[in-house]
Amino acid sequence: MQQYTTQMDAAKKGIITEQMKAVAEKENLDVEVIRARVAAGTIAIPANKNHKALDAQGVGQGLRTKINVNLGVSGDLADNEMEWQKVQTAIELGAEAIMDLSNFGKTHAFRKRLIDAAPAMIGTVPVYDVVGYTGKIVNDLTYKDFLAVVEKHAKDGVDFVTIHAGLTRHTAQKVLDNPRQTNVVSRGGSVLFAWMVHTGNENPFFEHYDELLDILARYDVTLSLGDACRPGSIADATDAAQIEELITLGELTRRAWEKNVQVIIEGPGHMALNEIQANMILQKRLCHGAPFYVLGPLVTDIAPGYDHITSAIGGAIAAASGADFLCYVTPAEHLRLPDVQDVREGIIASRIAAHAADIAKGVPGARDWDNAMSRARQEVNWEKMYELAVDPKKAREYHDSSRPAQEDTCTMCGEMCAMKTMNRILSGEAGCVKL
Amino acid sequence: MQQYTTQMDAAKKGIITEQMKAVAEKENLDVEVIRARVAAGTIAIPANKNHKALDAQGVGQGLRTKINVNLGVSGDLADNEMEWQKVQTAIELGAEAIMDLSNFGKTHAFRKRLIDAAPAMIGTVPVYDVVGYTGKIVNDLTYKDFLAVVEKHAKDGVDFVTIHAGLTRHTAQKVLDNPRQTNVVSRGGSVLFAWMVHTGNENPFFEHYDELLDILARYDVTLSLGDACRPGSIADATDAAQIEELITLGELTRRAWEKNVQVIIEGPGHMALNEIQANMILQKRLCHGAPFYVLGPLVTDIAPGYDHITSAIGGAIAAASGADFLCYVTPAEHLRLPDVQDVREGIIASRIAAHAADIAKGVPGARDWDNAMSRARQEVNWEKMYELAVDPKKAREYHDSSRPAQEDTCTMCGEMCAMKTMNRILSGEAGCVKL
DSSP: OOOOSSHHHHHHTTOOOHHHHHHHHHHTOOHHHHHHHHHHTSEEOOOOTTOTTOOOOOEETTSOOEEEEEEOOOSSOOOHHHHHHHHHHHHHTTOSEEEEOOOSSOOHHHHHHHHHHOOSEEEEOGGGGHHHHHOOOGGGOOHHHHHHHHHHHHHHTOSEEEEOTTOOHHHHHHHHHSOOSSOOOOHHHHHHHHHHHHHOOOOHHHHTHHHHHHHHHHHTOEEEEOOTTOOSSGGGTTOHHHHHHHHHHHHHHHHHHHTTOOEEEEEOOBOOGGGHHHHHHHHHHHTTTOOEEEEOOBSOSSOTTOHHHHHHHHHHHHHHTTOOEEEOOOTTTTTSOOOHHHHHHHHHHHHHHHHHHHHHTTOTTHHHHHHHHHHHHHTTOHHHHHHHSSSHHHHHHHHHTSOOSSTTSOTTTGGGOHHHHHHHHHTTTTSOOOO | OOOOSSHHHHHHTTOOOHHHHHHHHHHTOOHHHHHHHHHHTSEEOOOOTTOTTOOOOOEETTSOOEEEEEEOOOSSOOOHHHHHHHHHHHHHTTOSEEEEOOOSSOOHHHHHHHHHHOOSEEEEOHHHHHHHHHOOOGGGOOHHHHHHHHHHHHHHTOSEEEEOTTOOHHHHHHHHHSOOSSOOOOHHHHHHHHHHHHHOOOOHHHHTHHHHHHHHHHHTOEEEEOOTTOOSSGGGTTOHHHHHHHHHHHHHHHHHHHTTOOEEEEEOOBOOGGGHHHHHHHHHHHTTTOOEEEEOOBSOSSOTTOHHHHHHHHHHHHHHTTOOEEEOOOTTTTTSOOOHHHHHHHHHHHHHHHHHHHHHTTOTTHHHHHHHHHHHHHTTOHHHHHHHSSSHHHHHHHHHTSOOSSTTSOTTTGGGOHHHHHHHHHTTTTSOOOO
16 A cells, blocks of 8 residues: 655655655645655655654754754663653653663663654664674674664664764774874764774675665665764864765765665764864765754863753854754763753753754744744743743743842843833833934 | 053053063963054953052953953842852953942942952943942933043953943934834943933933043053944844944044053844854954954843853854954843852853854964863873863762763763773774774
8 A cells, every 4th residue: 555665765756745744834844845855865754664653853954953862771870760751851842853872781672662652753873782682792793783783673663773884994994094183982983993893894884785775764764874983072073084984975875865765964073163164065065965963063172061062052053054953962971971950951952052053044933933032021021931931940940039129120130121221211101202 | 650551552652561461471472463453452451550450361353262250239139248259250260351240339349359359350331330329310410420430440440341332312213213122232221321312412421432531541441332232132133223333333443542542342142143253244344353342142032041052152153253252141141140150150151152262263272272181081081081171070070970880981881982992992902903
């Protein structure tokens, strides 16, 4: 009965899917625009056929910037309930994607629970799970093991998977030939690097790429091509290894599209502010307009404890310059796994960056939210301000914690409130509005 | 015995002052470069002759981006000791400037204590203090009252004063002719607007500008020309009133320089990310290269409780595009007066923005800090990472709060630490580094 395999296959055949309709409605765009862009690969709609709870979202050209929340069970913090609270926080705050980075023991139960419950797109990095899934040590793994874990995740209903297929032996050699400050900082990338050094083999996902694509096409899993060579310090940004890998990712993108597998490209990382725009242009060109998913960029290395801020700066600039999807970064980055409060702060910082970028890139309707807020400010309407705030709870708590003598102001300016002064003058209450 | 009146007078006469030497040393620049730029007005060294505790800083062309901390005693929060803790926080975290915005009762004692103790540049907004100083209500004030409070602050040793001399009757009319979402949100500006409407007079600082300049020159107070028409919402940014005022500020800049008064220009405000660079170019052109001091810019209106982040995004872009001086914004902005923790978060967010911009604009040595941090990361040297962190205390607390099983990693990746994996491979411990 099904007339298509993947969203991209449908789009190429001119079929409008339910998911395309849902995206068009959310974005206030014509569904034909969505279809054409999915066909061209400039929009991805990660929607595994087995993820029944999904409320489909689009990522890419002309759409609102989306954000992703990382969480998952690990060996050092195997607290399923705490991770579940993070899931609830992500859903409450409207994150469009959740990546389950569980890498400890049998990860299936948590993943299953997540996919059953979450309307957000679910992503994973199957390599994190390969040791737990196969019960082998890294050096004993075969390429079949790597593909088997991908197939397991695909079958479970994961909407997008990060695969570091661009870290070929050729690219790995570039890392050695062009010494870096912080080498390879991608966890998945470093595992593959170690495996290639140990076994002498080519990257399993690169060597057996067609087999990988067949698995992904079967379930309509979107391929998120990982950047193993993303810079881990601003010193390493935009270097030979990073760009070499990006060239390969562009080639792999075309091959995926030929098999109707949707693609997202992952990007940096740590990067000086003035290099971000050039990197967005480079990715869009080399990867043929595929959606760009960035981790940060973090615009300085010196702020552990505040990397939600360093990445909000970089993420806002990246998204304003073309990035489509931001991976959140929490205050805990570089220091520990985030707790629930860290997750909350990370999501809000990321949401602010995405929204600031949407205003800048002229996403239709983006400014409406700001205009409503500034109207509430002009009217000194506190309830309305709370309601419109990105975090209503914090806004209310802050204002309530410090009461002004004049109830309709705040303690910042008190009776010197410029809004009230101007409203009085402009309404003519002061006796004269004439200058 | 003194051969010059102000730093600018000295610079024009070819005299190298102690303050110029101090700035040259801090910035690793030739003192002759500093002198020439002070003479041209593109660098200001706010240094009141009566501020004996000052450790002079330069603001402007080619220098490190500086940050300012606002604090002060107000009617709703007249807690001198809490404000003093904010002073200590600002000094501890190395803020280069502190603005004392006290506006309640007799402000002299707090200002005096601050000037006696602080090595940072001290700024004030004399208009906030005019009611308290004169004991009159706003409508009864004369131009002499406005100048008297400026002279009092100058005599007390304030290094720079914000004066909204650009809000002329002509500019005020532009506000009325070009309706705004949030009218005038500058406290000082709204007081002057009200006074002009009530009395029918011209802006006292504009009408008696030469007299004002004579006072400032006498003590070498730097004139920080306030932007009464700064946008209070992204909808109002870059509008007729804002730009009309900026044109006037440019004209006033030249007149100040003719009298050897140093000038800083104040800027927005709320502003969409994509408008920031154009605003920096416009200010530098219209104000003849005078240093630019920005409040924010806040790149969205919707994040009360997180405006340290919205302004870190805008501030980083602004400073990378030419702004020289960032006024911090705390999480409490738009909601209440900040407490000490808010002040701390505001300073650090602002410091991050300034540093990210310094990297981007190529301030000599700016990257050294990042390189040292990323070396420590590559070596997995935690003590060194804490030491180099913008907030060593928070970095240590975060890492210590969540101990990994492998002591030399962190719980973020644990045994999957990419740094450790790569160090093992590259050192040859894994047996083979050959690909």
